[in-house]
Amino acid sequence: MKFIDTHCHLTDERLGPVEDVLARAGEAGVVALICATASIPDSAAAAEIAGRYDQVWCTAGIHPHDAKDAGEDYLERLEELAGNPKNVAIGEIGLDYHYDFSPRDVQRRVFAEQLALACRLEKPVAVHTREAFEDTLAVINDVGAGGEKILFHSFTGGPDEAGRVLDIGAYVSYSGIATFKNADAIRAGAVLVPDDRIIIETDAPYLSPEPVRKMQINEPSNVVHVAECLAAVRRTTPETLAEQTTANAIRFFALR
Numbered sequence: 001m002k003f004i005d006t007h008c009h010l011t012d013e014r015l016g017p018v019e020d021v022l023a024r025a026g027e028a029g030v031v032a033l034i035c036a037t038a039s040i041p042d043s044a045a046a047a048e049i050a051g052r053y054d055q056v057w058c059t060a061g062i063h064p065h066d067a068k069d070a071g072e073d074y075l076e077r078l079e080e081l082a083g084n085p086k087n088v089a090i091g092e093i094g095l096d097y098h099y100d101f102s103p104r105d106v107q108r109r110v111f112a113e114q115l116a117l118a119c120r121l122e123k124p125v126a127v128h129t130r131e132a133f134e135d136t137l138a139v140i141n142d143v144g145a146g147g148e149k150i151l152f153h154s155f156t157g158g159p160d161e162a163g164r165v166l167d168i169g170a171y172v173s174y175s176g177i178a179t180f181k182n183a184d185a186i187r188a189g190a191v192l193v194p195d196d197r198i199i200i201e202t203d204a205p206y207l208s209p210e211p212v213r214k215m216q217i218n219e220p221s222n223v224v225h226v227a228e229c230l231a232a233v234r235r236t237t238p239e240t241l242a243e244q245t246t247a248n249a250i251r252f253f254a255l256r
């Protein structure tokens, strides 16, 4: 089986040496990894890692937590980073009203500006949304971003929210959260996602999936557990789920 971990934070030092993480991922069948990013320095570090390893790709973006520290020239910096040959998306960008680490109006402005940049550059977008679902859809609508270029990463919505995301043509990515015992609503939503729009990720070092949830540091090799859980829920085999999600990730991110 071949998997793609479409969202992992390889720049996070808690993961330990990147070559070891990549070796374990390779043994688990992870053939490609997309390093997600949260700030300008983080995006530059991700590009550096992606430059060193064939199977690693990177994004560039300002996380909603970091929106208040984006800096005046951040859009120019992002455009530069997006021009890197290993860059495949703008992200993770969006809104997080759970922590509110940045003021909400600043989060909305920085999200909208990055979405508009992604549209202009014709880049896919990895969206983070937490307790901000309505406003996230409103910003996407206001900017006029096409849903087929948008991936809702680590999706935690139930059937209603999944339906609304699918209605705008977006892709949906599931992480370890979907495997948690109390995540019945998320799994009920995952059943509704068409075979050609479902994607998987770890969000490592966060969110270790069941049955390894006790692992304090999650890592890309664990994407196999996310795949197994989703396959069971969707009444298909892990092999089929792996094929579908890998093909979808290659298409969505235009991996070569």
Ligand SMILES: [Zn+2]
Residues within 6 Å of the ligand: 007, 009, 036, 092, 203
């Ligand atoms: Zn993330």
